Amino acid sequence: ALEGPEDELQLLLEDYHASELAILFESIPLEAQKRIVHLLSVEIASQVISEMKAEAHPEDLLIDLPSEKRQEIVEELDYDDATDIISQLDKEDQHEILQDLDSEDAVHIRNLMTYAEDTAGGLMNTEVIKVDAAMTKKQAIDQIVLQSEEIEEFYTIYVVDHQDVLQGIVSLKDIIKAKSGVSIAQLVNTNFVYVKTDTDQEQVADLISQYNLTSIPVVDVNMKLMGRVTFDDVIDVLEEENTEDILKFSGVSEDEQLSGNWWDAVKSRLPWLILNLGTAFLASSVIRYFEPTVSKLVVLAGYMTIIAGMGGNAATQALAVTIRRITLSDLTDNQAYRTVLKELTVGLINGAVNGLIVCVFAYFYDDNLLLGLVIFIAMTGNLLIAGITGAGIPLFLKRVGVDPAIASSIIITTFTDVFGFLFLLGLASKLLL
């Protein structure tokens, strides 16, 4: 239908929600996006553009539109969305868009562009519903109806004094339920959670999630109300942080764009691989040290990879559970201690079970019980090390104030490689030669 006549296409488009069109836009060429935008109402077009993922580059679509259409769309966007999109453009294009705008809109957007992207200031929307504490119920409702012309959704009404200093919050429900003549000052809830403009977005997300808020007010150093961050921004932040976590865990730089090109991926991953190459040389130097042992008993070469590989996987398991636990809540000293103890126990048991299987194999296949025993001890010892390092290293990093996620599997598996080879080849050279 994308190829059909305009009127058919227009009819078809009416069936879709803006967020569905945004998903469509993310997978079609710029020219097709432009053609569709011209068929949409300004309201829907602005919603589509604000819903598009940053990686689909809505700013390319925006700058490519005729200036009049573009102006209409930008004026329809929420200030925070407009800021996010415009700030992706180069200075010249930013200037071109901003000069066309109504001067009040332009001031708002220029102001928002001064905040760092990953702070409350960068996330917030400056359009809030606010009432003066001195107002009566009737005045407040009139004020809310008036302000809500501009604001699509609001969940909490902010109460300020005459200098815009935040006094507290009140819900529309409480205002409606109040007797007439009651002043807002009598209804205001002054026990509320707020953030500063420079609060990190992860902390904003944690607060909204912990207190189940639909929105959180953002204030400056003088408690002046600057804007609000809503729960839907936080859902996006959570997804973003979770992407970063899984990437860091896998030795990928946290700012690699998932849909970036090969060159971005090489730049993001090569440094980690070269770090891993260094640690691989370390593990391989253990093997080199025991080369005489390997050359006398070459069957060890096959078992080496089994012991090291199992250690790496067991360490990754312990690491994933521990890092995820640290992410979701802080652990007390006692909990940290018990976590390491638990992982040590798990490593010991899983090591013994797997070690026994390989021991039995070595006994029957290589007809060498002593070799089997050496493998059993090496496997058990290595999975013990896997448990201790997999849980202990991220907990230690957290304790000393370093992001525990840098204990990626690359770092942890160095330990299991080195100890695996040391246990297996060291014991073999003592007991089997």
Place this chain on the structure above:
Amino acid sequence: ALEGPEDELQLLLEDYHASELAILFESIPLEAQKRIVHLLSVEIASQVISEMKAEAHPEDLLIDLPSEKRQEIVEELDYDDATDIISQLDKEDQHEILQDLDSEDAVHIRNLMTYAEDTAGGLMNTEVIKVDAAMTKKQAIDQIVLQSEEIEEFYTIYVVDHQDVLQGIVSLKDIIKAKSGVSIAQLVNTNFVYVKTDTDQEQVADLISQYNLTSIPVVDVNMKLMGRVTFDDVIDVLEEENTEDILKFSGVSEDEQLSGNWWDAVKSRLPWLILNLGTAFLASSVIRYFEPTVSKLVVLAGYMTIIAGMGGNAATQALAVTIRRITLSDLTDNQAYRTVLKELTVGLINGAVNGLIVCVFAYFYDDNLLLGLVIFIAMTGNLLIAGITGAGIPLFLKRVGVDPAIASSIIITTFTDVFGFLFLLGLASKLLL
């Protein structure tokens, strides 16, 4: 202060929000929890219990309280929270709690207990604000004020017919802004998103997140309104799904409790390790096949681990980026094709760079340029395989309708182990002996 006299403790407790007390409760013994609960108002106590994580076992606290206190707290809980907590108890304790309750409350909770925990029915709260489409503005506002006595927070008002069949939604704002005398039927928005009671929680979360909803209505097969799921439940679901993703990715069973004991951890991880042991035997059989080569050129043993280890890490990188991309949005055939092509290119480049480093090392340290060239080719080839399998396997699984996350690093690294050994030892036996 936990040890001090009751009145001091009570004074101290007043400064804390229920969600902060819930975090405290998660780290103190049951006896201390009980002592504090007795000092809290029923309202705060019920909030604390509903905010406690499932792993902190709020049901143990509840069942341990005197029956009168318990009854007051349960009656104050939202039905969905009460259901979640009570359903963790054994049948006998469930019965004991339910028989003390007001019969209407008990019916609601028993009814909710019939839904699977990870569906919309299991997540939903049955308390909603609903108005009849036939009502006037005045009647509707009276109805909303009345219903809101019971319901702490509401964001959307549901419009039903006289048989409770959902007709649409309306916001409090729109009702207030409407002229008096207008009927709800004139204000209702019939273009809304809803879910069935058996809709999977992940899909509920996706819809709420995609459409930026504060709540989504839950209906039965006849479109009768059964309840609503709110955005704060979804934030919890997202955290839960993200935990499952990172666990599955690391070869941990997705239902392992992060704070479970060693026995739970062994049961969850041992099957994966034994699967990995099988794949490790496969990789090791390649080495066994080439044992004559290794025994003639024992220096290969040290390089083997470098090639295999680097392949495993490069594959994990490609896998993490691809799985995360699939989780966040569906890819078209064309995007899937370009993703594999990108990862193939990245593997080729990263392989060549790292291969060159090891080649230079082999030339100077082992004085063997031909060995260096064999390593260069093996490293490049293995990182190429890493890119193709790391991206291709999860994409293929997704295409055939299997959860791509089962392509955990355990599965993918089997390929890089086997191919790494094949490339290195195969080439070495042809070119170096």
